[in-house]
Amino acid sequence: MNKTILVTGGCRSGKSKYALKLANSRPGKKFFLATAQPLDEEMAERIQKHRQERGKEWVTFEEPINLADVFKKLDDDPQSVLILDCLTLWISNLLMESTPKEKLLGYVNEWLDCCSRFKGTLICITNEVGAGIVPENPLGREFRDLAGEINQQVADRFDEVILTVSGVPVTIKTSAKSEDVAGQNDRINHEFSPAKKAGLYEAIYGRRDVRQFNPNPVPFEALEKILNAAHHAGSVGFMQPWNFIVIDDPEVKERVVQNFSEANEEASRHYSGDRKDLYSSLKLEGIREAPINICITCDRERSGPHVLGRNSVPDTDIFSTCCAVQNLWLAARAEGLGVGWVSILSMEKLKEVLAIPEEIVPVAYLCVGYTDHFLKQPLLEKVGWADRLPMNKLIYHNQWNENSKGFLQ
Numbered sequence: 001m002n003k004t005i006l007v008t009g010g011c012r013s014g015k016s017k018y019a020l021k022l023a024n025s026r027p028g029k030k031f032f033l034a035t036a037q038p039l040d041e042e043m044a045e046r047i048q049k050h051r052q053e054r055g056k057e058w059v060t061f062e063e064p065i066n067l068a069d070v071f072k073k074l075d076d077d078p079q080s081v082l083i084l085d086c087l088t089l090w091i092s093n094l095l096m097e098s099t100p101k102e103k104l105l106g107y108v109n110e111w112l113d114c115c116s117r118f119k120g121t122l123i124c125i126t127n128e129v130g131a132g133i134v135p136e137n138p139l140g141r142e143f144r145d146l147a148g149e150i151n152q153q154v155a156d157r158f159d160e161v162i163l164t165v166s167g168v169p170v171t172i173k174t175s176a177k178s179e180d181v182a183g184q185n186d187r188i189n190h191e192f193s194p195a196k197k198a199g200l201y202e203a204i205y206g207r208r209d210v211r212q213f214n215p216n217p218v219p220f221e222a223l224e225k226i227l228n229a230a231h232h233a234g235s236v237g238f239m240q241p242w243n244f245i246v247i248d249d250p251e252v253k254e255r256v257v258q259n260f261s262e263a264n265e266e267a268s269r270h271y272s273g274d275r276k277d278l279y280s281s282l283k284l285e286g287i288r289e290a291p292i293n294i295c296i297t298c299d300r301e302r303s304g305p306h307v308l309g310r311n312s313v314p315d316t317d318i319f320s321t322c323c324a325v326q327n328l329w330l331a332a333r334a335e336g337l338g339v340g341w342v343s344i345l346s347m348e349k350l351k352e353v354l355a356i357p358e359e360i361v362p363v364a365y366l367c368v369g370y371t372d373h374f375l376k377q378p379l380l381e382k383v384g385w386a387d388r389l390p391m392n393k394l395i396y397h398n399q400w401n402e403n404s405k406g407f408l409q
Helices: 015-024 041-054 067-071 087-096 101-117 138-157 176-188 194-206 220-231 250-268 273-281 316-334 347-353
Strands: 003-009 030-034 058-062 081-085 121-125 160-165 168-174 242-247 292-299 338-341 360-369
Touching: 003 015, 003 138, 015 081, 015 121, 015 160, 015 194, 067 101, 081 087, 087 101, 087 138, 101 138, 194 316, 220 242, 220 292, 220 316, 242 250, 242 316, 250 273, 250 347, 292 316, 316 338, 316 360, 347 360
Parallel strands: 003 121, 003 160, 030 058, 030 081, 081 121
Antiparallel strands: 160 168, 242 292, 292 360, 338 360
């Protein structure tokens, strides 16, 4: 279903970054219509950099003048997304071609008709150029006035208008059509709004295994939120097999550190040469530094001897507890908290330190706290320990087939 979104703001206000995030939160094909021209070396480098930031899944069209022609090349997939970056550069290009105002406005109307016929989501980026000083030359004043007039026209025709200020998006228009679409989505497939999707995917892709913590305390409200998120994880047969041991006692932490040190020394014996040196250089825990440690356990006897859905796969209680771990991790990222999973531990010694009953299984020991920065990529990927596997190599279609090209190309 067609949806049009205008993203406006001043120079370097975060328009393009927000538009890209919005588009990446949607599942369909991604198209990018660039109106910039590589008129000098600096602009050519900037265009190339933006191409790399978008990634290979984006199909890019570079067209400074005839935007309507590009729409003829797009498919009719209602889930597809098109970003136009940007409207004001297009207006500038037309003016530099000495296009008369009447003809230029005709091009704008033709383009708006194309926008209304496009079946996917269209995100158009433009600039607010009228908030600064009055240009000193006639062409500059003509551009300013024309851009402001066209921005008004586009904002009137588009479903939503988002103003970005210092990187913060502010919704200034949501049309009845957008509300109808949202309501229809709620009724049909319960699809999240673009902003909610963007937040969800930001938490997923920005989640990191954190080992460096600063001393700032974790507020009780934030701790309660992430524990509640963990408690709302899915569990087979609604067994909810988890418990959460919250640890802030330095003495208890010190005993866990000793456990880690012994287990880490044993683990290091599995490596040699450069691999061992790299392993020894890695910081693999933040037990002392993190204000809060949380041990998440699994009660394998909860809900009785037979749990709905667990008969064939008894380990679904452990799997369900892992879902709680992931929920906590994503909620922590949304709250600005870092989480590190310490897996180099003797579970038997950990049970002794935390007085965990014999029948209870410790699943995850987590360090939780604020960090000064989140890495752009996982630490082990950054230092060269391992690379992320290509997703299309991990997906087969209908049957296991090692020679399959994969369902996604």
